Amino acid sequence: MRTSLFFIFIPLLSLAQVSFQENAVALGCDNTTYGDGEYGGGISFFDFDNDGWDDITLASQETYPVRFFKNNNGQFTEVDLGIVNTSELKTVQWVDFDNDGDNDFFATSNVDSNHLFENDGNMNFTDITESAGLLVSGHISYGASWGDIDNDGDLDMYLCSRNGDLTSEGNYLYRNNGNATFTNITVAAGMPTENNMSFCAAFMDYDKDGYQDIYVANDKDPVNLMFHNNGDGTFTEVGALTNTNIMMDDMSTAVEDFNYDGLLDIYVTNTNDGNVFLRNTEDFIFEDVAATNGTLMESWAWGSVFVDAENDGDLDLYVSGEYDDATNNLPSAFYENDGDGMFTIPSGIGFEDDLAESYSNAMGDVNNDGYPELVVLNYFPYNMFIWDNTSTQSNNWLKVKLQGVESNRMGIGSWIEVGVGSRVQYRYTLCGEGFLGQNSAYEFFGIGAAAEIDYIKVTWLSGTVDFIENPPINSQTLIVEGSNELSVTQTAQVSPLKIYPNPSTDSFTVSVAEEYTYVVFDSTGKQLLDGVLKEGRKQIDLSVFKQGIYFLQLSNGSETFAHKLVKQ
Secondary structure (H helix, E strand, C coil): CCCCCCCCCCCCCCCCCCCEEEEEECCCCCCCCCCCCCCCCCEECCCCCCCCCCEEEEEECCCCEEEEEECCCCCCEEEEECCCCCEEEEEEECCCCCCCCCCEEEEECCCCCCCCEEEEECEEECCCCCCCCCHHHHHHHHEEEEECCCCCCCCCEEECCCCCCCCCECCCCEECCCCCCCCCCCCCCCCCCCCCCCCEEEECCCCCCCCEEHHHHHHECCCEEEEEEECCCCCCEEEHCCCCCCHHHHHHHHEEEECCCCEEEEEEECCCCEEEEEEEECCCEEEHHHHHHHCCCCCCEEEEEEECCCCCCCCCEEEEECCCCCCCCEEEEEEEEEECCCEEECCCCCCCCCCCCEEEEEEECCCCCCCEEEEEEEEECCEEEEEEEEECCCEEEEEEEEEECCCCCCCCCEEEEEECCEEEEEEEECCEEEEEEEEECCEEEEECCCCCCEEEEEEECCCEEEEECCCCCCCEEEEECCCCEEHHHHHHCCEEEEECCCCCEEEEEEEEEEEEEEEEEECCCEEEEEECCEEEEEEEECCCCEEEEEEEEEEEEEEEEEEEECCC
C-alpha cells in the first residue's frame, strides 16, 4: 500500500476565471427579505432532508415565519415543514443532536425563547424545547454553535447572548446528556456568567490536542475569549496567552486552515476599523495578518466564509457588509487567494451591483456540480442573494461528507486531509459558523488540473483515523467512521509486525521480521523522529510529546506503510 505524506503549500495549476451571478429569483427564491429586525438574522445552506441537495433555511424578523426552501435538482421550492415560529429569529440550524440520522431544527431568538424541534425521521417535527431543558425566556440569544466538548459522541451547544444590558445573563454552555436532554454546565465548566455582548462563537481545536476549544466574538468593550478545553469537562480562558484577545466591534468568526499548515486560523469581522485575520503558528500563538494579506476591508463587515470559488486548490474569502450609500463602505468583498496566502478583490466577477445591507451568509452547492455557491440574507427591501457560481469549470474537485459512528453522527470536530501530488489540503468540520450561518454538510476541495487524488484521511474526535486511497475525482464522497480505518487496514498488510501497547502513555514497542527505516509524524505532518528498525523489537519513545494521534511510516526500500499511534 502506498502512503503519500507531503506537507508543502504549492499552488495547483489553474486557468479558471472566478465569476458569480445573482440568481435567487430565477432559482425559485422570491420575496425573501429578512425584514428590518435588529442586526439581521441567520441563513442555513444545508441539506435538511438528506436527499443529497443543499437546501436553504431563512430566519426572519418578528411576526414573519421562518422559511424553508427545498432544493429539487437545482431549483428551489418553498415548503411547509409544520414549524411555526413568528418570533424574531437569529440562528437557524439543522443538527442531529440525538444521532438518529435525521436533522433536527434549532432556532435562537432575541425576543422570545429559543426552540428545538425534533425530527421523527419523516420530516415531522415536535417542539421539545422545554423537555430538553433549553427553554430560556428573556435571554437575548444570537449565535449557537455545536461541538463535542467531552468526545462522548453527543453534540453539546454553546449559546451566545448579545445584550446591551451588561447586568443581564451571558452565554451558556449546554452538555448533551444523550437522552434528548441538556444540562447548563457553564459554571461547572469554569466559564464566566457575565454578559460579554457576544454575537457568535465557534468550536475549534486550535492546539491539536484532540479536544474542541471555543472561541467567542464579543462586541464593543469586552475582549474576545479563547476557552481552552482541559479535557476534563472544564475550560481555561487563554485569550491573552494565544494573542486572540482582540477588542473591537466583533461580529463573527470564520474558522479554517487557509494556508494548509495543519493549524486552524480565524477571520474576525468588525464594524469599525477593519477586520482581523488571525494566523495560527506552531506555538499556537496567533498573529493578525489582515493588514498585510489584503483582507482588512475597513467597512461595516458582518458574516464571512472561506470558499475555494474556482476549485484551484486555495481558499478564497467572502465577507458580507452593512452597505450605506452615504459612505464609501464596501457592501461586500470577495477576496481571491493568489495561492501564496495573499488576497485581492478582483473586478468584473459579478459582485459590482451588490447594494444590499447584508448580515449572514453561507456556502453550499445549488446544482451539485462541485463549484460552491454563496447565499446571503439581506435587509428589506432586498431579497436574499444566491450567488450562482458561473466560474469557468476547468478545474477538478472533491466533496466529502462524514457520518460518525463512535463520534457524533455529523462528524463535527473532525479533520479531513486530502493529498494531491505534493499538496495537502485540510478542512475542519463545524456546525454554526460565520455570523449566524450554517454551511453545507459537505466539505469542498478544489484540486485544479490534477487528474487524481492520492488519498483522503479523516481524523475523528474518537481518535479513529480513516484512510482512503485514490478516491474518484469530481464526486461526492460519504465516509462512514471506521469503514476505512488506517490502523486495521495497514497493520494487516505488514506481516509479521506488532505494535504494542497501542494506545500508550509514553513508548511503543515495534516488532518487525526484517529491517525498516521509520519516520514518526504528528497529525499536522511535522516530522518528529526517524531511524532504523532492525529485525526484532525496538522502543519508539513519545513521552516528551503531548497526547494525540501520531503516524509511524515504515519503508523497506520497495514498499512504504503507515500506522496510527495513539498517545494517551
